[in-house]
Amino acid sequence: MSLPNQLPFNSYQANGASTVFTFEFYLISVDDLQVSIDGQRIDSGFSVIDVGKVTGGSVIFLTPPTAGRVVMLERVVPAYRSTDYQDNGDLLADTLNKDFDRLWMALQHISLYLDLTLQRPLLSGPFNAQHYRIINGADPIDEQDFATKHYIDQVALAQTLRVPEKNVSLLPLAKERANKLLAFDTGGQPIVILPDKGTAADVLLELEKETGAGKVGALTPDKDKTTTQQALDNLADRASEMEKSIGDITGGIGEWNSTVDYEMNEIVRIGLSLYIAKRKNSQSRPLSSKTSINDWCPLLLNDPITVTVPTLFDTLTQAVTYFDKTTATQPVTIVINGSIADKNIQVTNSALRQLIIRGGEIQLGTDNGIIAKGSGVNVEVNNVKYIGAGPTAGGDKWTNTAVANFAMDGAAMILKSVTTTKVYYGAQAARAFLSAEYSSFLSGGDAGVLAFDGGQIYLKRCESNQCYDAAHGLGYGYVAEAGGSIWLQNCSSTLNVIAGLFANIGGHIRDDDGRHSGNVRACKVCAGSNIEMMGSQMNNSNTTNAEVLGGALSAWNTQFNGSKEGNGMYVTGGGVVHLHNCSTNSNKAYGIISEGLSSVKLYSSHTASGNKAGPCLPATFQQLGENGGWISN
Known part of the structure; x- marks a missing residue:
């Protein structure tokens, strides 16, 4: 035996x-x-x-x-x-x-x-103590020796100037410390000051430095890299531009007076906000009625403002266009009352501090919803419901059509308690950032959520369900491709006809504590892409729970259980998988299949029990399987 x-x-x-x-x-x-x-x-x-x-x-x-x-x-x-x-x-x-x-x-x-010894990779790399202490070491002698706690406490720190507080602020940069003395402010934090002999010439030298603008409160993008003279030149340029922009104003700027007939291009002030007359003899109070929209254009809004659609503006597009010409230092809020039909609502003005769109329902038909475009554009959508004409209504990510919420070209978009249904994409980001929480993306076409072309998306407690484009055979819950990335926290997906998660063409997805059950596949990774999972449930798929087709998948404390007609995991095409304390149990076929020059590495207490065809293929660990697949533990 x-x-x-x-x-x-x-x-x-x-x-x-x-x-x-x-x-x-x-x-x-x-x-x-x-x-x-x-x-x-x-x-x-x-x-x-x-x-x-x-x-x-x-x-x-x-x-x-x-x-x-x-x-x-x-x-x-x-x-x-x-x-x-x-x-x-x-x-x-x-x-x-x-x-x-x-x-x-x-x-x-x-x-x-x-296996319990201090080890390092065979060819290169550092030794790994795996978070265990190393005891009974000697004090260092040579330069590259490790330092013991005794040496740090009794020798190194004993020769160092110390403070009783837990931390102390960093000293300024060398170019700011030059030719100055070390001192401490009223909070005991280190600062640098001029010597007692400092003269007016010393002060002028300080202002001439690259950091001089920061000492006079200059309004420049980077005060640490601007001299005082450069800051003054910048201020003069801005004043000149302002003079040119108001050169055609016929009168001065006065407080609103309902008895006055205003001239065209005349400016009035209400509170801290400025409006310019669009035509002669305009007495309509700005933003008080639909007539005032045609009579006045906002020039400068220094107060928070809230308007309604369709009470004041007929459509959301009309309201956004009105404020898209404005410089606003405070948020502008547009409230949708009831249901409106609108489409292709573009926000492009970075001079708006923040545009908030709240409440109500938007009927999109086959077109886009709200599009935030351009660096500095900041849009928040709160408690809005989008309804499209159907999940197969002409959507295409490359032509940017049939998207309910779209952030692009440097914009930032925030969704809170938003619902989309029967649109081709519920949320999309390309070369921009989008975040969403407590939002639902239902009955989409290609995908509920899509990050591509460098777009970044962060989702918290969202769901993306029932995506299906019957014409093209598509349907994903969350998609990251072409350099796009998605981070999901406590999100879910179900009843999507291709996969709950899909990473493709260099896309990256991280899923924390997700629940992706009842899809055709829980997740799918293709060449050049990767998915990371922490504490997720990728269970009860119609076919295989996880497909890795040349990409990479890493999972910790994650389940790939209960596939109805397939495997817990199928890896091929050179795919690489690392599973840490995961399970591939109770699947219709195998727990794991590795083939086509692929590799699966199992760590900790991985389980693959109750699978009808067996725990894995190849049938035993540390063995090459069909077409060169490898599984090891």
Whole structure:
């Protein structure tokens, strides 16, 4: 009989009552069993039964070990040979087998302890202590020696100027410290000051430095890289531009007066906000009625403002266009009352501090919804519902059509409690950032959410369900491709006809605590893309739960269970998978299939049980499978 591959030790925590402790490994001799309690070896006070059984035996203590103490049963085979074969003597199979078994038992014991040593990769890379302490080290001597805590505390820090607080601010940059003295402000934080002999010339030298603008409160993009003279020149340029822009104004700027007939291009002020007359004899109060929209144009809004659609503006597009010509230092809020029909609502003005669109329902038909475009554009959509004409209504990501929420070209878009249904894409980002929380993307076409062309999307507690384009056979919950990336936290997907998650053409998805069940596939990764998962559930798919087709997938504490017609995971085309403490259980076919020059690495306590066809293909670990697939643990 060959020697089984068994773990050569068992450990238990005593309860103060039990006297019988089992060992689940093969022993040839009772002398090969080492018994210890809390790391201290004991040689008496117990008996051993069932020595010689392949499945193991038991240790029976005369007195129960004290509760809480750790009982260790370990097979320790000494590295020497006791059998001496004689010339022309008997060569019995039993004796020979036991001799070889002892040899392999000793090697298994050595291998067990080798795995616990400080190790590094074979060809290159650092040693890895795997988060364990290293004790009893000597103090450093040479430059590249590691420093002990004793050396740091008693030598290094003893020669360092210290403070009792936990931290202290950094000193300024060298160019700011030059020719100055170290001092401390009223909070005890370090600053640099001019010497007592400082003169007006010293002050002028400071203002002339690259950091001079920061000392006079200059309004420049980077005060740390601007001299005072450059800041003054910038201020003069801005004043000149302002003079040109108001050169055609016929009168001065006065407070609103309802009895006055205003001239065209005349400016009035209400509170801190400025409006310019669009035609002569305009007495309509700005933003008080639909007439005032035609009479006045906002010039400068320094107060927060809220308007309604369709009460004041007929459509959302009309309201956005009105404020898209404005410089606003405070948020502008547009409230949608009831349901409106609108489309292609573009926000492009970066001079708006923030545009907030809130409430109501937008009927999109086959067109786009709200589009935020351009660097500096900041749009928030709150509690809005979008309804399209159907998930197959002419959508295409490359022509930017049939998108409910679209951030592009440097814009930032925030969705809160938003719902989209029957549109081709619920949310999309390209070369821009979009975030959403507590939002639902339902009955989409190609995808509920799409990040592509460098777009970045962050989602929290969102769902993307029932996506299906019957004309093209598409339908994904969340898609990242062409350099796009998505980070999901506590999100879900279900009933999508291709996959819940899809990474393609260099896309990246991270999924934390996701629930992606009941899709045709829970996730799919293609060439050059990757998906990371932490604590996710990728279960109960119609086919395979996870498909890795040349891409990479890493998962921690994640389930790939209960595939109805396929595998827990299928890896091919050079795909690479790392699974840490994951499960591929109760699937219709295999737990894991690896083929086509692919690699699957299992860490920690991975389980693959209850699969109808078997735990994996290849059938055993550390073995090349069909077409060069590899699975190892």
